[in-house]
Amino acid sequence: MTHPFDPGYGTEPFRTLCAEYPDTDVYPPARFRVEWGPIFHRGRLDGSARVLVIGQDPAQHETIVRRILVGEAGRRLQGFLAKLGITTSYVLINTFFYSVYGSVTTAVRKKPELIAYRHRWLNALLIDQQIEAVVTLGTLATEAWQLWKATPQGQATNVAVAAITHPTQPESSAKNNKTKLAAAIKAMLKNWNAGLQQLAPAIQHPDQVTPLVLYGDAFQDGDRVSIPAGDLPAGLPAWMHEQDGWARRVGTDEQKKRANITITVPKGVLS
Ligand code: URA
Numbered sequence: 001m002t003h004p005f006d007p008g009y010g011t012e013p014f015r016t017l018c019a020e021y022p023d024t025d026v027y028p029p030a031r032f033r034v035e036w037g038p039i040f041h042r043g044r045l046d047g048s049a050r051v052l053v054i055g056q057d058p059a060q061h062e063t064i065v066r067r068i069l070v071g072e073a074g075r076r077l078q079g080f081l082a083k084l085g086i087t088t089s090y091v092l093i094n095t096f097f098y099s100v101y102g103s104v105t106t107a108v109r110k111k112p113e114l115i116a117y118r119h120r121w122l123n124a125l126l127i128d129q130q131i132e133a134v135v136t137l138g139t140l141a142t143e144a145w146q147l148w149k150a151t152p153q154g155q156a157t158n159v160a161v162a163a164i165t166h167p168t169q170p171e172s173s174a175k176n177n178k179t180k181l182a183a184a185i186k187a188m189l190k191n192w193n194a195g196l197q198q199l200a201p202a203i204q205h206p207d208q209v210t211p212l213v214l215y216g217d218a219f220q221d222g223d224r225v226s227i228p229a230g231d232l233p234a235g236l237p238a239w240m241h242e243q244d245g246w247a248r249r250v251g252t253d254e255q256k257k258r259a260n261i262t263i264t265v266p267k268g269v270l271s
Helices: 014-019 060-065 072-083 112-126 139-149 169-174 178-202 254-259
Strands: 041-043 051-055 090-094 133-137 160-164 247-249 261-263
Touching (some): 051 139, 072 133, 112 139, 139 160
16 A cells, blocks of 8 residues: 655745745744744645635644644535545645734734745745635635735736635634534535635636535535545654544643643544
8 A cells, every 4th residue: 555645845936935934033922833833835836736725824733744724624625625626736825834822913914024925935826827716714814815916926816716714713603602603604604605606617627527516504424525645744644634633732721732732543543
């Protein structure tokens, strides 16, 4: 059995982008978990991507795996892309390359150096490339897209865009209330259906030609899709991309939680 893996950042301009990532002068430690390092992307960096996704910021699973959107949000997104026939030809970056701690102030969000570094990635992924559609996850990602779109390079680029609800917004807004969660998921899937209908005509080169099947009121079997092994660094065990919940921030206070990520091999893997 062979194990596909992501080759990483060996080719330009990504090699230099990774070498020149912004430090604590741009991403203040009061607002970002800079101690865990930046996490850059997931997906194709070889020019084959047809869809670009802008997420928000990496969480604990991403911190361990060193690729973005590999937890629940990532599996929901993977299902959204699959409905467009996009199973491999995508590339994802986040609005923020470091994990957000608490919230991000407008002053930090608007820092020219923070925006400029993100624009270097967007330039690399969009200019003279074959992206057909852009998906933004949540309001901060939409703002990131609009900031790039206002640049001369952005103005010269024409792609279909869907600004959709962030995949874990339902959990954030429902705060453990099951009724609210079901309502928020229903609202999100309605919003995602609108996004799918907007984007489907723009996807000229899907990986698989699939009839567009919209979401119902709740996630059904098959709506959440595992993260492909080929998106992840070499040698990563299968349970790290087939499921999530194996990485938790643990501690009796905020500082300890910030300092600890506990990894637990899921039940059934060790038998
Ligand atoms: N993980 C990410 O990397 N980005 C998100 O937006 C959510 C989870």
